[in-house]
Amino acid sequence: SAGIFGVGFLMRPLGGWFFGRMADRHGRRTSMLVSVLMMSFGSLMIAVLPTYQSIGVAAPWLLLLARMIQGLSVGGEYGASATYMSEIATPKHRGFYSSFQYMTLIGGQLLASLVVVTMDHVLAKEQVLAWGWRIPFAIGALAALVALFLRRTLVETTTAESRESSDSGTLAGLLKQPAACLSVIGFTGGGSLIFYTYTTYMQKYLVNTAHFEKSLANHVMTGVLFFYMMIQPIFGALSDRVGRKRCMIAFALWGILTTVPLMTAIGRSTGPLEAGCLIALALTGVSLYTSISGIVKAEMFPIETRALGVGLCYAIGNATFGGSAEYAALLLKQQGHESYYFYYVTAMAAVFLLVALRLPDGRTESYLTDYES
Numbered sequence: 001s002a003g004i005f006g007v008g009f010l011m012r013p014l015g016g017w018f019f020g021r022m023a024d025r026h027g028r029r030t031s032m033l034v035s036v037l038m039m040s041f042g043s044l045m046i047a048v049l050p051t052y053q054s055i056g057v058a059a060p061w062l063l064l065l066a067r068m069i070q071g072l073s074v075g076g077e078y079g080a081s082a083t084y085m086s087e088i089a090t091p092k093h094r095g096f097y098s099s100f101q102y103m104t105l106i107g108g109q110l111l112a113s114l115v116v117v118t119m120d121h122v123l124a125k126e127q128v129l130a131w132g133w134r135i136p137f138a139i140g141a142l143a144a145l146v147a148l149f150l151r152r153t154l155v156e157t158t159t160a161e162s163r164e165s166s167d168s169g170t171l172a173g174l175l176k177q178p179a180a181c182l183s184v185i186g187f188t189g190g191g192s193l194i195f196y197t198y199t200t201y202m203q204k205y206l207v208n209t210a211h212f213e214k215s216l217a218n219h220v221m222t223g224v225l226f227f228y229m230m231i232q233p234i235f236g237a238l239s240d241r242v243g244r245k246r247c248m249i250a251f252a253l254w255g256i257l258t259t260v261p262l263m264t265a266i267g268r269s270t271g272p273l274e275a276g277c278l279i280a281l282a283l284t285g286v287s288l289y290t291s292i293s294g295i296v297k298a299e300m301f302p303i304e305t306r307a308l309g310v311g312l313c314y315a316i317g318n319a320t321f322g323g324s325a326e327y328a329a330l331l332l333k334q335q336g337h338e339s340y341y342f343y344y345v346t347a348m349a350a351v352f353l354l355v356a357l358r359l360p361d362g363r364t365e366s367y368l369t370d371y372e373s
Helices: 002-010 012-026 028-047 060-087 091-122 125-130 132-151 177-197 204-206 212-231 232-242 244-267 271-288 293-297 303-322 324-334 338-356 365-373
Strands: none
Touching: 002 012, 002 303, 012 028, 012 060, 012 303, 028 060, 028 132, 028 338, 060 091, 060 293, 091 132, 091 212, 091 232, 091 271, 091 293, 091 303, 125 132, 177 244, 177 271, 177 293, 177 303, 177 324, 177 338, 204 212, 204 244, 204 324, 212 232, 212 271, 232 244, 244 271, 244 293, 244 338, 293 303, 324 338
């Protein structure tokens, strides 16, 4: 399952390029409508996928195709939505408003966790294995269709001039901003690795290392994700007051200083309350980054290549480090070197710090300011 999970991530750079180009050349609204429609289709494919007993080896190949479609759409979704949220926000409250992007992203994880918890209570294990596993994907397909309906009324933030520019949505135009591209890839690598460590991988960590029952681990993560989702706007608003660069540096220092002790303590936790509090503490620090990750990226690119720059550069860093997080953690555990993973995460936090120290202050040096003027 970790391998299939990773394949979806490998498609994200292609999605970041394709939908980023579409968003810059044809508008954010168009890109977001097409990507969410594709996301719904990928989820629906998995929900109605025939079993191996029915179609043989075609079943896993179709599952792989569905995950590739999902990865492609998610890779494109991030760049367009992060850019859109940043462009519609008022100058003094950009951090606050853009934080709702990650709030909805975490909300998707929370919804998935709630569905799993509910299934644990109402379905027998045999029912889950037989057909119940399809339910989350069917719900995901329906949720994407609801998002498609809501997005029909979005106001376009690009202009005809920006869409018709010779640089609009092109790699040649994007490469005129090499420092911005490398910075986004650099801090996304560390940020994504830490984010997925404390969210997607954490449920398995509680089961495999802290020896929690799977259902108990699901309950813990559901409560923690709700808390994590709700604090995003708080940290987004904080960045409007103290500056996003300071928040990014604080997150990096937090990751360097706390990853090893927190992961060790979580692995040794003896009850759900203790584990939940420790994970919530970790995610409070992670919120320094996730609440503003979209706006920080958007401020670094001109409007002609903003969605492409945000989407593609994010997807490269996210796929390389975020997509491999679970696989790397499980592999090191199987080899008897689980703690090595903690130091790997710490090292990536140090890389994040080096990038963050070189970031401009978005309150005074931002392409969004040029866009508004």
